[in-house]
Amino acid sequence: MSKFEFPKSIASRPVWGTLEVRPGEHHLIIAEAEGAQAVLDIATPGMMAVTHIIYIPRHTDHSARLRALNPAQFYEGPSYAAALQRIRRVLEDAHMGLQVYLTGTEGMMGQAMNEAMAVGIPHTAIQTEHRGAIGRRMQCVHCKGITEDVEVDPFVCAHCGLNLFVRDHYSRRLAAYQGVRVDAEDHGNVPEPRGIYE
């Protein structure tokens, strides 16, 4: 499953787009797992000649196909955290005219978007396309701990162990959705977990 249609929700929920090649001096693509498909969909030789691809496979293997696009630079990292130093360095050295493309899970796109915004790129200018896993990056409003790749609702906070309700309320600053204790009023009364979009 590469593409998923997220149901319409509140204004706080991010709406991810579809990548398109835009004019630019340089292109930075950060792709995670199935996001490689979105890159393969838009790549042209002209674009690839001035493109730096940072790829985080996460149990998929599209590396060979991405390398075959012959980008100016290609880096494969085992995780977002491992790739982060490189992402920061690339953004720090970049000039205006850089186009940023993010594709993969919501959690990766949200965090990478923060890095791009931190160097002054308006969030409206950063392209995104969701591909692959639909798990969410959640912040527990009680202990502030982040739980990655949450697929069910409610879920157990990986930090404080509370049972949290998955909200659509999103923080661009944290790149996370809000998780609120589901049994705050009636301790122990926790509904059966179901898939977030079921």
Place this chain on the structure above:
Amino acid sequence: MSGAEKIQVKVTEITPLNDLVTRFRFERVDGGQLPTFSGGAHTVVEMHDGPVTRLNPYSLMSDPFDQSSYTISVRRDDEGRGGSLFMHRQVNLGDEMTISYPVNLFSLDLRARKHLFLAGGIGITPFLAQIKQLDVLHGQWELHYACRNHALASYADDLTGRYPNETRLYYDDQNQAIDLKNLLSGQPLGTHVYVCGPKGMIDWVRNTAATEGWPADCIHYEEFLAPKPGKPFEVRLAQSDKVVHVGENESLLEAIEREGVDAPYLCRGGACGQCETVVLDHAGNFVHRDHWLTDEEKAAGKKIMPCVSRFEGKTLVLDR
């Protein structure tokens, strides 16, 4: 009354800078303080020229934190509708005038890591206030200022004297031109570009920046359109139940105001959107000249910006 709130001021200084540009200083008649403003703001100056009332916007160029006075610089336009000629020829030291509170349609984006200013001729004025604002904020900026020649380069010597490392001048008569493509591609991420000058320069900068991959949110421009003369036409104002004749040398907005109808406005230059008016009926062609309506809205013929746009045809009915 429409428009921003008004301030009664006295002209306390008139300083000719060169053949075309004169600077005016305004202080409050009641001796009080003027509001602070943000760099890039303009004020609308009321001019009572015989039977004609003109309301022209001018960029404030003084220090935005200086509440004792405002200054504007007016370039004489011998071909224009007469506002700048009135300022140059009929305004005297000590005259009382009415100006509006500052309105800013060209403010700095303070999220920018660097501000790149491109000025053409008298387009330098908003940048003078923005530079003073960035002095206080310790912002990073550079200015590229193109003029016809050294004699007409208002404030160029002040700028190069005070900011020698940030200011670069280009003179047409020495065949110097901004190397725009190179200048843009060398800017660090997070730079915002601001352009104020003739229409050709604004279009050139906007188009080049877009082609070079600059985000639209990082490109800022200010172009005040003076209403252009055109064929006279008649307009019916449905709410006020009036038929107004719009003369060759007045704008639709001015004609509406002349008849005592209070119509909203702010910039009077086709930029701010405040005067947007619904068209109830028409038979003829619109002459849309504003920057506000989208191309689709202009083609649909349901809205008009009376500050700069006109009409050619038989019937025009506005919801005003």
